[in-house]
Amino acid sequence: MKVIKIIKDVVCFLYQWLIFFPIFFVLTILTAITVMIFSPLFGNKFWGYYPPKWWSRLTCWLALCRVKVTGRENLDPKQSYVFVANHQGAFDIFLVYGFLNQNIKWVQKQSLRKIPLVGKASEIAGHVFVDNSSAVSRAITIQKAKKQIVDGVSMMMFPEGSRTRDGKLGRFKRGAFQIAIDMGLPIVPLTINGSYDVLNARSRIIHPGKMELIIHKPISTENLTEKDIPALIQQARDNIYADLWEKYK
Numbered sequence: 001m002k003v004i005k006i007i008k009d010v011v012c013f014l015y016q017w018l019i020f021f022p023i024f025f026v027l028t029i030l031t032a033i034t035v036m037i038f039s040p041l042f043g044n045k046f047w048g049y050y051p052p053k054w055w056s057r058l059t060c061w062l063a064l065c066r067v068k069v070t071g072r073e074n075l076d077p078k079q080s081y082v083f084v085a086n087h088q089g090a091f092d093i094f095l096v097y098g099f100l101n102q103n104i105k106w107v108q109k110q111s112l113r114k115i116p117l118v119g120k121a122s123e124i125a126g127h128v129f130v131d132n133s134s135a136v137s138r139a140i141t142i143q144k145a146k147k148q149i150v151d152g153v154s155m156m157m158f159p160e161g162s163r164t165r166d167g168k169l170g171r172f173k174r175g176a177f178q179i180a181i182d183m184g185l186p187i188v189p190l191t192i193n194g195s196y197d198v199l200n201a202r203s204r205i206i207h208p209g210k211m212e213l214i215i216h217k218p219i220s221t222e223n224l225t226e227k228d229i230p231a232l233i234q235q236a237r238d239n240i241y242a243d244l245w246e247k248y249k
Contacts, residue, residue, distance in 0.1 A: 009205060016206050020062055027062075031055040032121035039124045045153060048125030049103045056098030060091065064208035065198055069099050071215030075188070077102065078152050081218060082180040085190035086169050086240050087158035088248070089200040092192050095211050096156060100190070104156040105148040107141075107175070126153075142179060149183060159233070163201040167248045169241055172233045181229065186218035189236040191243040214243045 031051050038047040060067055075081070083104065085096060097104070106127045113119040113129050123129070128145040149155050159172035180187045194211035216239045224232065241249065 008207075012205050012207055015064075020206065023062055024059060027055055027058055029117060032117040035121040035125050036117070039126075044124065044126045045103065045151065048105075048127075052125065053098055056094040056096075059094045060098055060211070063091070063198065063206050065091065065194075066210045067095065067099055068210065068212045069215070070213075071217075072101060074215050074217045075102060079218075080149050080152055080183075080185055081154040081188045082149075082176050082183075082185050083154060083156045083188045083190055084159050084172075084176050084236055084240075085156075085192050086244070087160045087163050088167065088192050088194075088196035089163055089198060091195040091198045091211060092158070092163075095192060095195060095213055096190065099213055100156075100215070102154050103152060104154045105145070107145055107155065107157045142175065145179060146183060149179075149185065154185075155179065159236075164196065165201055167196045167200070169237065169244065169248070172237050174229055174233065177229050177232050177236070178226070181221045181224050181226065181232070184221060186220055187232065187236055188218045189216040189239040190214065191216070191240045193243075193245045193248065196248065212245075216240070216243075 031054075034051045035044075035048055038051075081102070083096070083100070083102070085092065093106075097106075105125075106122070108122065108127055108129050110129045112122065126148045128141060128148060130141050145155060155176070157176040159176050160170040161173055164170055177187065179185075191214040192212070193214070194209055197207060197209050198211060199206050219232065219235055219239075221232065
């Protein structure tokens with residue numbers, strides 16, 4: 001079994017560096033340039049979403065990953081939501097962006113702004129970069145995020161903050177839930193399965209496999225206040241946990 005695993009790792013490594021990364025690099029540059037050119041001219045609601053959506057889909061297919069999505073019937077395309085998901089691995093972004101089928105703006109780490117072309121394209125597309133340097137900076141970040149959630153556009157956040165180190169579900173932070181209550185928007189939990197095995201925080205090799213995105217029913221925040229946040233967090237976390245594959249529980 002160990003020999004077979006070594007052979008698989010070698011094959012994955014060669015495919016990753018000889019095929020996946022060269023094509024992914026070109027796709028990324030083309031997508032970033034498209035967003036940077038057309039979003040300022042025609043608005044980022046379309047051009048900040050659809051090119052990255054297809055970039056994400058192509059990335060999943062290029063990585064030879066099989067994708068299953070359930071629960072799309074729970075969503076109204078004209079309604080804005082705050083989506084929250086567990087954060088298993090690097091491919092979570094491609095899975096959600098490519099297959100959720102909802103126009104979303106991401107709340108991203110400040111460090112991603114430094115990525116050449118991608119950081120600038122993300123800014124132009126209307127994604128929000130988190131600044132955790134101070135309470136004032138965090139408040140400004142939240143205000144920027146709120147401005148993007150209009151006309152059916154939704155927000156996407158990973159309340160764990162960073163990728164899991166062991167595949168298990170971590171503690172949730174309050175930010176996404178505070179925004180949802182402040183704006184009176186429903187929270188939609190998303191369960192992600194499989195991306196931990198494809199490319200987790202400890203791995204440097206992409207392993208093709210099955211990924212699953214489960215869209216849960218929206219949780220209303222109507223008439224909720226800040227004191228209700230702990231219960232709201234627990235409800236969303238419980239929904240996500242319930243549909244995790246057993247090996248991730």
